[in-house]
Amino acid sequence: xxxxxxxxxxxxxxxxxxxxxxxxxxxxxxxxxxxxxxxxxxxxxxxxxxxxxxxxxxxxxxxxxxxxxxxxxxxxxxxxxxxxxxxxxxxxxxxxxxxxxxxxxxxxxxxxxxxxxxxxxxxxxxxxxxxxxxxxxxxxxxxxxxxxxxxxxxxxxxxxxxxxxxxxxxxxxxxxxxxxxxxxxxxxxxxxxxxx
Amino acid sequence: xxxxxxxxxxxxxxxxxxxxxxxxxxxxxxxxxxxxxxxxxxxxxxxxxxxxxxxxxxxxxxxxxxxxxxxxxxxxxxxxxxxxxxxxxxxxxxxxxxxxx
Numbered sequence: 001x002x003x004x005x006x007x008x009x010x011x012x013x014x015x016x017x018x019x020x021x022x023x024x025x026x027x028x029x030x031x032x033x034x035x036x037x038x039x040x041x042x043x044x045x046x047x048x049x050x051x052x053x054x055x056x057x058x059x060x061x062x063x064x065x066x067x068x069x070x071x072x073x074x075x076x077x078x079x080x081x082x083x084x085x086x087x088x089x090x091x092x093x094x095x096x097x098x099x100x101x102x103x104x105x106x107x108x109x110x111x112x113x114x115x116x117x118x119x120x121x122x123x124x125x126x127x128x129x130x131x132x133x134x135x136x137x138x139x140x141x142x143x144x145x146x147x148x149x150x151x152x153x154x155x156x157x158x159x160x161x162x163x164x165x166x167x168x169x170x171x172x173x174x175x176x177x178x179x180x181x182x183x184x185x186x187x188x189x190x191x192x193x194x195x196x
Numbered sequence: 197x198x199x200x201x202x203x204x205x206x207x208x209x210x211x212x213x214x215x216x217x218x219x220x221x222x223x224x225x226x227x228x229x230x231x232x233x234x235x236x237x238x239x240x241x242x243x244x245x246x247x248x249x250x251x252x253x254x255x256x257x258x259x260x261x262x263x264x265x266x267x268x269x270x271x272x273x274x275x276x277x278x279x280x281x282x283x284x285x286x287x288x289x290x291x292x293x294x295x296x297x
Contacts, residue, residue: 086246105229132231132285133275151282158227159264159288160246 043116047078048164049185051091053178056169065091069164073114080113086160089114092153093166094195099146100153101139101192102163103131111162115190122191132156142193165192208291213239215267215294225253228293232285235273236297241266243288250292263291 021027051073055062065072069091070080080089089111092100104110105128110118121127131138135152139145146152155163167189173181188194209215219234220226227249243264252259268286271279 088244090243105231106227133279135271135283136280149282151284152280153268154283154285156229156285156287158229159243159249159290161243161264161266161288 039112040116043078043112043114045115045187045190046182047073047076048111048115048187048190049182050076051078051164052166052185052190053181055166056173056181062093062166065166066093078114080111087113088161089164090161091164091166092155094168094192096150096168098151098153099139099192100155100163100165101131101135102155102157102165103128104157105129105132106158109157109162111164114162114164115187118191119187139193142188144194165190167192167196170196209239209263209265209294209296211239211242211265214297215239215265216297217267217289217293218295220293222250225250228289229287231274232267232269232287232289235269237267237269237273237287239265239294240268240286246290248290248292264288265291265294267294 018027018029018032022029051065051069054076055065061072061075064075069089072091073080073089080087094100102110103122108118108123108128110122112118127138132154135154136146139152157163167185169181170176170184176184184196186194186196189196214236215238216236217228217232217234220228243266245261245263247257247259248262249259266286266288268284271283271285272281274285
């Protein structure tokens with residue numbers, strides 16, 4: 001994966017900017033630590049999994065989720081927001097005819113406020129440049145092979161919306177406990193590179 | 197389309213419209229991915245509005261607000277005949293980047 005070699009240089013720049021901002025009283029390092037801690041405690045891909053599992057068992061919730069995902073997340077106590085209140089969450093549902101997958105080609109936009117930080121590969125130039133051009137090939141590398149007649153929709157999050165994939169429930173979902181259902185909805189399913 | 201019409205006060209495109217992404221290469225910030233510039237698509241969703249990033253990069257919170265639209269592009273429109281015939285790419289684009297076709 002390209003791009004990682006620049007992290008050291010980037011970190012050094014961030015450190016210099018942070019030191020300057022702190023010196024001039026613009027930021028408070030303790031406040032930054034507190035915010036990072038809060039974020040780490042309150043958001044994780046399990047939030048998204050809870051939304052999906054609820055939607056599997058509750059058609060009315062599913063409808064609300066697809067209509068206004070931010071509000072539907074809020075119903076389960078996942079507030080979103082964070083660094084920008086302008087960021088909107090939008091859920092896209094897989095069906096037998098359509099499979100969705102999410103990317104940010106320009107940077108690494110991700111529903112961080114709801115799902116926590118993205119995996120490293122999501123930010124790699126390899127994923128970002130290839131999944132728009134050859135989504136089926138990239139999905140196959142993740143072990144997800146789709147029938148030819150399924151439409152693949154790639155969502156390139158480049159503005160004020162963040163995307164969450166609602167995968168189809170696996171066969172026999174009714175026989176699974178809620179805990180087992182949650183375990184099936186991995187972070188990769190919510191990005192769309194895997195299916196439960 | 198005049199600059200006034202692009203001010204965000206009144207949407208100039210709507211869901212269902214066929215659009216082309218304008219080929220713009222301003223000296224500053226721009227949020228239209230280069231792979232969709234000059235390409236044709238269909239508006240499929242109204243995202244809402246946001247601060248126009250080309251302007252926000254320069255002036256911050258005082259930047260004008262503008263409508264954002266999700267535009268669906270056929271894979272073959274973006275990548276040519278070897279793209280999957282059933283693949284689409286959906287991109288969120290500020291209205292200034294779009295013109296109706």
